[in-house]
Amino acid sequence: MRLQKYLARAGVASRRASEALIAAGRVRVNGEVVTKLGVTVDPDAERVDVDGRRVRLKPLLWLALNKPPGYACTRHDPRRRPIIYDLLPADVRHLPHVGRLDFMSEGLLLLSNEGDVVHRLLHPxxxxxxxxxxxxRGPVAAELPDRLQAGVALEDGPARARRAGWITPPHASTPTVEIVLAEGRNREIRxxxxxLGVTLRRLRRTSFGPVRLGALAAGAARELSPKERAALRRAAGPACSRAVTE
Structure with missing residues (x-):
């Protein structure tokens, strides 16, 4: 296992931040300072220390969080707004979030330290x-789902829904449309x-790949089932679909 991946799995820092720790000479393997990237370690046979303290691998873990509106997907918010990690128990706050939801969006947000699978899932x-x-804010034009599927021009390129359809009718005071995307661009639906001149009142993610939000309460988190984890690995591709030993 590459050293920076080991540090990320151990909850020390993100993989990129772990590379900076290595380059700064703050990491030792079996007592020897390592400053070169690409060094591999055997988690079962070698000792890794950061700033003089031993670090150990944490078990692979996947959580589903029902993010409420008004929480930022970050570890440190310069504006001192509430963050998603405020909602989690201390022993799982090391988990990186899988993609993000913007501040006022809500719904399903996954967190995991299984970095290879996460990377593949987020790849366009x-x-x-x-x-x-x-x-x-209704009423709106009945053809809105068709226009979303046809695509619209945004400043960072065309965007289109893979599928879209009405959940409640467009002539209602608060019509609701289901929108399916196959990418995760910043504030794309908004x-x-x-x-298209449509005012959004509420945006809620109900599923990510094979994982469904279900009846999970707002602000609550749950661990994914073995079946859900296996489905995510299959969705990520053949390289990630094999069973993972912990």
Whole structure:
């Protein structure tokens, strides 16, 4: 296992931040300072220390969080707003979030330290579906789902829904449309709707790939089942679908 991956799995820092720790000479393997990237370690046979303290691997873990609106997907918010890690028990706050939801969006957010699978899931080429329910200020044009599927021009390129359809009718005071995306661009649905002159009242993610939000309460988290974890690994591709020993 590469040393920076070991540090990330141990909850020391993200993989990129772990590389900086290594380059700064703050990491020792079997008592020897390591400053070169690419060094591999045997978790069962070698000792790793950071700033003089031994670090050990943490078990692979996947959580589903029902993020409420008004929480930032970050570890440190310069504006001192509430962050998603405020909602989690201390012993799982080391888990990186899988993608993000913007500050006022809500719903399913995954967290995991299984970095290789996370990287594959977030890669645009994997095409993992994210399902959202968007509640709008009505009434709106009945053809809105068709326009979302046809695509709109945004400043960072065209954007389109893989699928879209009404949950509640467009003539209601608060119509709701289901939107399925296969990518995770910043504030994509908000920008798509704004470009079409539609006012968004509430945006909630209900699924990410094979994982569903279900009846999980707002602000609550649960551990994914073995079946859900296996489904995510299959969705990430053949390289990630094998069983993982911990």
């Amino acid at each position: 080429g994997t095409g993992i579906e994210r399902v959202y329910h968007a509640s709008l 920008r798509m709707l704004a470009s």
